[in-house]
Amino acid sequence: QVFSQHCPFLMGPIECLADLVTPDTDIQVTLSIFELASAAGVPCEVDPALVTTLAGHRTEGSSPEEDYKVSCLLLVFVAVSLPLLADDPASLYNPELDGHNNNLHCLAKAIVQLSAALFTVHNKNIEVHLKEFLLV
DSSP: OHHHHHOHHHHHHHHHHHHHOOTTSOHHHHHHHHHHHHHTTOOOSSOHHHHHHHHHTOOTTOOHHHHHHHHHHHHHHHHHHHHHHHHSGGGSEETTTTEETTOGGGHHHHHHHHHHHHHHHTTOOHHHHHHHHHHO
């Protein structure tokens, strides 16, 4: 916000670039734009630092298809775990904390960010996989 007030001539083009990114945009161009926007403090759909970290930690000796299957299985694991987390007594809302004791209120954001980064690494459609997650 301070940067926008002091340098609107710089922030305007960065925000416009971030708004122009579509799912059809090349993945390398998208990550470059999001990295620039993220460094300037503009919120992005996909965290470029997380994508870079996940891309650098691929399992040795496994094929990209196996890594993709592991990513899909991770989402299935999270989906199956949600009812168990909801039953946990620590999942009750605590007004003193303005949240849950086990930080369950952060789970939705974590799922969206992690799945966006994982499926960006694999160059897959994020929206389709999140719809499948909701079905599970």
